[in-house]
Amino acid sequence: MYADVTSGLGKVPAPVSHDEFRKRQADFCDSLGGKSIAIITNNPTSIRSRDTHYPYRFNSYLHYLTNWDEEKGVAVFYRRGNEWTCRLYVKPRDIAKEIWSGRVLGPEGALEGWPVDETDSRLNLETSMLELMDGADIVYHVTGLDEDVDKIVADFNGDLSDPRVYLDDMRVIKSDSEIELMRYSGELAALTHIEAMRRCKPGMGEWHLQAIIEGCFLYHQSEWAYTSIVGCGDNATILHYTDNKSIMNDGELVLIDAGCEISGYASDITRTFPVNGKFTEAQRAIYELVLKAQLAGIAACQSGSPWSDMHHATSRVLAQGLLDLGILTGTIDDALGDDWNGPYRQFFMHGTGHFLGLDVHDVGGGRQGDGVPERILEPGMVVTVEPGLYFGAWREDIDIDSKWKGIGVRIEDDILITESGPIVLTEKCPKNIQEIESLIGTI
Ligand SMILES: [Mn+2]
Known part of the structure; x- marks a missing residue:
């Protein structure tokens, strides 16, 4: 296989x-x-x-x-x-x-x-x-x-x-040969995620998808760059869930955050898809919102721009979407809050990305929002863009309509900054709904 x-x-x-x-x-x-x-x-x-x-x-x-x-x-x-x-x-x-x-x-x-x-x-x-x-x-x-x-x-x-x-x-600026290694690393991880989609069926265990993914890495003389996250249903709302021990049920989403290493260079991809191959209406609404935010984040990855531009871009889209869906109320300024730390952060609690290279959370940038002096993006940098929304049913601290509960979505790609705009190194991994639905459970 x-x-x-x-x-x-x-x-x-x-x-x-x-x-x-x-x-x-x-x-x-x-x-x-x-x-x-x-x-x-x-x-x-x-x-x-x-x-x-x-x-x-x-x-x-x-x-x-x-x-x-x-x-x-x-x-x-x-x-x-x-x-x-x-x-x-x-x-x-x-x-x-x-x-x-x-x-x-x-x-x-x-x-x-x-x-x-x-x-x-x-x-x-x-x-x-x-x-x-x-x-x-x-x-x-x-x-x-x-x-x-x-x-x-x-x-x-x-x-x-x-x-x-x-x-x-x-290290933050990658040479041509490093970029080629990272391109390959992204490509192998992308094809591996596709394999997991094709083999996913209700009743399987999260560990089965983990085995498929990590088996693919090993088969190609690679290995995981970090512990693979395979979380279905509520598990997808735990940011660093790595138990991977639950059965994946009909009707749930599964979130896979997994990447490999080639000559030490990491890839880092997250995809979220319905275990049974068909998004519910609520899942689709959240998925489409996160995808819209991710595309806005990628578009903000421009040479010469501050690194936090992409975080602001994804945040704006997510906050507006949460208002449109009635999950938050008030104005966009209310939702975003001071210093980009408003109510939308209840559902999107991490940064939009990190530098990527020999370390999966690579050097040179700290994490967005942690007070490290802002980097200006330059050609040769590689970053991830990975907005998400998480509505854990287990969360006692949030008050939301039950239809959103148990939905966790993150979409992540690896982006090379160039003079002529962002290049998605992991583009072989599909993320639009139609393409994903047509792949799931087809083997
Ligand atoms: Mn990442």
């Missing part, structure tokens, strides 16, 4: 080139001040049960700079004479350990195939890092990821600084 999804899927794009990694390193080092060194560590492993771990996911900053994904890797950037040098510390070869947990490349292997200047064993970390720190005025480092490095850096007497401010500015 998963092979069917490939029809229409292009070839996996080329990986990011070593030249590009080298360019990133140079740009990063150029922004570092004084006599400084920068240390970028990998993520810690995470225990699932006793001696069993969750699948490992590399740190996006380390990957972005070095392409090195093996756990315990540490990159150190330092000046040798006038030249910046990238030294990578890696786990040493150890056959007794490798028999159990897999081959490692060791310093020699890393030097051959990775875009770095020098490699060393992690066993030498302390001695050689102390040497590098000696004479430096500033150490750029993010604590909390690698205990060994944190201990070494704790003894440093100069200034400690955060390298992420520079890296976030770089």
Whole structure:
């Protein structure tokens, strides 16, 4: 079944080139001040049960700079004479350990195939890092990821600084090769959502759709970028519902928020559709309103515009729609309230989108409304646009007509900002009612 999804899927794009990694390193080092060194560590492993771990996911900053994904890797950037040098510390070869947990490349292997200047064993970390720190005025480092490095850096007497401010500015603008990877990631996720629509029938479990989606990802050598949300009925009104353990009943909507990773680059798609293939009148009214808001949000994704424009665009449409449907009363100004926090927020309580890249909630923007200085959209940025409306029957805090209860709708696409307007990277995933209804339960 998963092979069917490939029809229409292009070839996996080329990986990011070593030249590009080298360019990133140079740009990063150029922004570092004084006599400084920068240390970028990998993520810690995470225990699932006793001696069993969750699948490992590399740190996006380390990957972005070095392409090195093996756990315990540490990159150190330092000046040798006038030249910046990238030294990578890696786990040493150890056959007794490798028999159990897999081959490692060791310093020699890393030097051959990775875009770095020098490699060393992690066993030498302390001695050689102390040497590098000696004479430096500033150490750029993010604590909390690698205990060994944190201990070494704790003894440093100069200034400690955060390298992420520079890296976030770089990561927020995607290169051509990153865009190609993200386009493919969006395409695979789009086709996968279609597969879930085609196989959805009343009486199935939410977990069945999750299995289809995540099976498709895995079949295509991808994996989920975040825990898949498959919520029917009232479960669709829980923003981060991930239990996925309910039976999907005739008459309910199901909301699927699922995306995959290609070479670390995330896609993030949400679709909402009726389990039995036919929207009820109330479901249709809410769906059409959210879709109208989403299209307005996408249209607001213009280079040169403040990032919050799209949030204001979706908010305006949703607030007006809630008034038209009689769910809210008063004027549009009443509904929107001060600072875009009026009564409409009872039913649309999240931001309209986030940046997307190596992290699903990518760096560079914070979240809309959290007080982070406003970004101006530029070509090469990728954002999501994902308005929603949620009328949980379980919500004791809201007073609405019973016909709306149990409806939760979110529609989300991934948008590339270009000089000539927004490009929807996930456009292969249908969202108009007629197209969706014609797909559901057809297999
Ligand atoms: Mn999202």
